[in-house]
Amino acid sequence: MRIVSYNVEWFSSLFDDQDQLVMDGGWSSRWNVTREQQAEALGVVFAALDADAIMVIEAPDHGRTRRTVAALEHFAQVFGLRARQAVMGFSNDTQQEIALLFDPDTLNAHHDPIGHNTSSDAPRFDGVFRIDLDVDATEDQVVFSKPPLELAVRTKAGRKLRMIGAHLKSKAPHGAKTHDEVMRLSIANRRKQLAQAIWLRRRIEAHLQAGEDLIVLGDLNDGPGLDEYEDLFGRSSVEIVMGIGAAPKLYDPHARMALGQRIGAQPSSARFFISSEDRYLQALLDYAFVSDGLRAANPKWRIWHPFEDHSCYARPELRDALLTASDHFPVVLDIDI
Template sequence: MRLVSYNIEWFSHLFDGENQLMLDGRPSRRHGVDRYTQGRAIAHVLDRLDADAVMVIEAPNSGHHQKCTRALENFAAQAGLRCSKAVSGFATDTEQEIALMFDPAKLQVQVDPQSSPEAPRFDTTFHIDLNVDDREDPVRFSKPPLELQVTTQGGTTLRMIGVHLKSKAPYNAKTPQEVVRISIANRRKQLAQAVWLSRRVQQHRQAAEPVIVMGDLNDGPGLDEYERLFEKSSVEIVMGADLSDPNAQGLVQPRSWGQPATARFYHVESKRYFGVLLDYIMISPELAAREPRWRIWHPFEDGACYADSDLRAALLAASDHFPVSLDLELT
């Protein structure tokens, strides 16, 4: 079985108010790419991934006139994808939903949000002392994680959680002091979201349920200088002692060669591209025993992706993130 996590940049802006694709020469929200090129590129990448399920981060919008799942299913039908069904969770006001596209012949999927005293439902408020001042602060998700109960064709049941944690970027900061203040505040909120998510994972682990956490955590061990102010990155908090992802774990170890990256951004001031590891698929021990194989479909770091000129071009046009796949001996 192949599972994929894929952050598709501004996917929502390829659809009209009737959830139909707009494949024309007008600009998409992806810089320098028109809607026709991005839409075709996304279809090409998803077809080549040939996954049984794709966790789409920044999925199409759900609002008064649009519906995320309908847009994704229309896209799948037009592109001829076997991941023809879609589910999504709590709608957001960000135009960036979390959704799962899946092959209904291989998987049964049910949206199943959970709640406990330690970890309330993800569309509510979590209280935690962020500033170590003996006062609890309220924390909310702008993009509540998508909680799923998934059953395979062979009868295996597992929990799957799609996530998009808060960005640490200091948007709207105008001075160096504001950059520091906003960056630290954003990291505190991100870490609080990671603690909330980790508690949900532990809830499933205590119930002996296999767990997969997949998506964009906007963080990684050693990613920025503000991490020194806190004990751990949000990635390490979510992984805890029970989940594993070799890409994330590799960053904790001494690094003898190039670091993996799942996203590629352009730095305007230096006029250079830089890569970061933001996207993960973390699995519990029961699944780690099923011969897991992770792959980052990076057009310049994965040899097969680089050698395939059509796939390389599609990966670059589709999004600023690249897919992460996990192959498991799971039926």
């Protein structure tokens, strides 16, 4: 079975208010890419993936006039994908939803949120998490700007598992005018991101302690060596989500590789153009973590990076489509379940 995590940059901009795919010469929200070019590139990528399930990060918007599930299912119909049914959880106001597009002939998935609305343990992901972020004896109230998607999944072979799609993000220091203001806001925003990672980790531990199989997919927007504030907090969101010390662990070989070496070649899943420096920055942001029980199911990971994966690079149409479709690349997990 093939399960994928794929962050599609501004997927929402490709749909109208009737949730229909717009394929014309107008500009998409991607720089110098038309809606037709991005939509066709995504069609090539999704068709090549031929996945049983794709956790779509930054899925089309869900709001007063728009529907994420309808948009994704229309997209699947246009390009004849077997992953043609969609499910989402709690919507947000960022126009970047989290949704699963899956093949109903190979698995069934439904939104199955856990927890109370407010607690200091692990509330439901649309609730409020109470935690002292800065050890000042004052309780902070944390909310997700993009609530993770919790799914109960059953494969055609009869295997039951839990699946969580996540998009953790530290806000940019909007409104800051001086260096000190930028630093203060950046540190506060990163602290909130780490609190969200702790919240997610507590839910993960509940599943692991119950002996459930678990896959956590998504964009954690964080990792070893990614920013200047890492040393201040001592650990990244990736380390928190994976598990620290004697706690039960999740596993992703790319994350493990990155954590194991600070200097040298590392995998990457995203590529951003830095205009002020006229160059590209590559980073490992996207993951597909599995619990110990699933490590016995012959899992194999690949990041479909057009310049790092030989099979992707050797297929010019796919290579070009990956570059046009998004600034992130699919993380592919093949596993016998």
